[in-house]
Amino acid sequence: RFKPLVLKVKQYGVAMRIGTNHGSLSDRIMNRFGDTPQGMVESALEFLRICRRYDYHDIILSMKASNPLVMIQAYRLLATRMDDEGMDYPFHLGVTEAGDGEEGRIKSAVGIGSLLEDGVGDTIRVSLTEDAVHEIPAAQTIAKPYNSRLAASRTAAAVPVQLRTSSTPSPKEARNPYDYIRRTSDEIQIGDLPLGGAQPVRVELAATVPLHDIERTMAEIENLTVPADANDPVCEIVRLRADSAEDLVALDTLATHLRAAEHAVPLSLQIPAPLLQTASTAPQVAKFITMPEAALAETAWREQARDVLDIAGQQGTVVEWALSLDTIPDDIRADYGETFEALARTAARLVACAPSSDAPIMLSVTTEMPVQAYRYIAAWLDAQDATVPLHLTTPPLSGHNDTLFQSAIGLGTLLSDGIGDSILIDSDCPPRTKIGFCYNILQAARLRMSKTELISCPSCGRTLFNLQTTTERIKSQMSHLKETKIAIMGCIVNGPGEMADADFGYVGSGPGKISLYVGKDCVERNIPDAQADERLIQLIKYHGKWVDPA
Incomplete structure (x- = not known):
């Protein structure tokens, strides 16, 4: 089913972005690798190999996850696997459904910035549940120091960096770039x-x-x-x-x-x-x-x-x-x-x-x-x-x-x-x-949860309710649930696939209708939106994750 698309975009000289969603991997990939960074990478490589079979190379790749750690690990692993196979296609970076406000900007900066520090990434997007114009200055702020470094490296008379690197090889690092392991330290x-x-x-x-x-x-x-x-x-x-x-x-x-x-x-x-x-x-x-x-x-x-x-x-x-x-x-x-x-x-x-x-x-x-x-x-x-x-x-x-x-x-x-x-x-x-x-x-960085983790999409033409006001409303009622992750998704097209990290999901399923999820499973369908907030609270209570606000 993918071959006709490859041939068509090649015929018209159109570039294609291959985006792998953390939460919507095929059953075959899930059975072998689970919803892991390795599963995301193997899924992307399958599509890449088909493109290469038909000599199509106008490709950019993205690893879509709302969890910055999963996103970082997936891109690093993909870069390594592509190097092993002689591929050099560009990467589009972003923490999908990052949310809004300071939380959304910080989550995006952690994920995107970590990879730019590694020299990985060619385009970026900061995905915010806000007016789209607010995404641009956030992305520009993240990209600016790396573009400045790149420009300086191309200038013969570049100002020398204050802290020079060593002339001797760096020591072998204990950290695993593809998996989170906390460095051992004394208590x-x-x-x-x-x-x-x-x-x-x-x-x-x-x-x-x-x-x-x-x-x-x-x-x-x-x-x-x-x-x-x-x-x-x-x-x-x-x-x-x-x-x-x-x-x-x-x-x-x-x-x-x-x-x-x-x-x-x-x-x-x-x-x-x-x-x-x-x-x-x-x-x-x-x-x-x-x-x-x-x-x-x-x-x-x-x-x-x-x-x-x-x-x-x-x-x-x-x-x-x-x-x-x-x-x-x-x-x-x-x-x-x-x-x-x-x-x-x-x-x-x-x-x-x-x-x-x-x-x-x-x-x-x-x-x-x-x-x-x-x-x-x-x-x-x-x-x-x-x-x-x-x-x-x-x-x-x-x-x-x-x-x-x-x-x-x-x-x-x-x-x-x-x-x-x-x-x-x-x-x-x-x-x-x-x-x-x-x-x-x-x-x-998923190290200390001090508030509810909200995973919310930036809205698009398919959105079936006002995402910004809904996100603010749910945040105001549930931000005190420190160990709980709630996804707020505008529609059922991408929503379930982009909330793999969530405990509960609030997803638009039709005009004025909301479906509720526990993990990836839809448990209540087509609830009138006027009742959806209270039904979500009851669902959280049923699963033992609700605490009353202090």
Whole structure:
């Protein structure tokens, strides 16, 4: 049945996109591979081979899934299989039925950005349940840095990137690009909060008020860690900064006030190593963020690192070694320059200092190329069987749009690869905005579900109800169901095939009529739309997934 179409488009010189839907694979493919990335790839290759048999090559491919992890894995596997078979057809990227608002944009940025970071992808679409014109600026924002890199690579006089790659081969990575496996890390305690190992990825945020303003700092900590209502996510670790002895005095006063208020939030403290060494008493916090001074000779550098670890070990404080280009020791910089390898060798030296101390350690990196840097360091650590937890942080970001997309791409890519035990967004956005971004990124990466996952299509000429108002209405009634995925589809043509990841489906089946699904099975047909919301709630209750709003 496919052959006549191939011959016709070849005759007229028309290009064809072959799109494989995660939820509508053939029975034959399902029986062999299931609804997996491998099944999607095998289905696409079957059609490709038919096209090639008739010498038709004007083809672009898409792997359609609403789950960013499935989409990422499918495209990576397809790229590899096509390389094996000598194929080089372009890819169209998109997270299908991504939804609306921040959630839809973040989910799209995680899926599309992860692949663009790998050099995979030729066209993109951000599929939003909004007016179609809103998709364009979102897609342009995601594509812009990659198009800029491409343009620079074609220019002989291109500005050199700040962080050069290493001249030696990269270490073999433990991560599997075709399957999600979380990187092995030690479980440590940040105060009373377990982090790393099998624990959830934690959310940390930096306070913006200076330490000496104790009253405002107290208010900010409360704003970050106390939910406005029961369903609001909160910051789990609050980061403070001390640059002077006066700041340490203020920190001691702040800690006293927090204890009096019975506010037991873990505090981390960014502090220069010399200030920590000379402090009259060690700051009572759950984590120090610091680095030995880069200008010290190697022996003195190691001594300073051990001093920090000893101070932390005496009170059970974690040490986060905060790597950056500026903190590469001078002797390593002289041999390896400002490269990933220099950062990795710095990390390895710090890890080597740790066994003599009781202080648990973790590592972070601040660079303009976080994905490449963290991947390289994770691979370097894995090659040495070093299971140090990794704290992911963005480079400094500015503005709502830049923060949303760049944090989703940078953090989401690494989290989708199984890298990262805690995250922090460094931005001038309001704190509550950054908390929301963090939890939406974790949900897009399928690591922490903090709200209902809505899978909703962008609407088309077949749509049988107003998708935008329906999505908003269902979201307002059901967004508190944290472990539930609901698909809202405009019609029965593509709907069931594009909601493979959903627990429940709300699908237009005719004018004024809705059909309800459990998984891929239609359980109620042609319900009047005025009754559909309540029937969906009853269906969710019947399957034991409903909880009353707090």
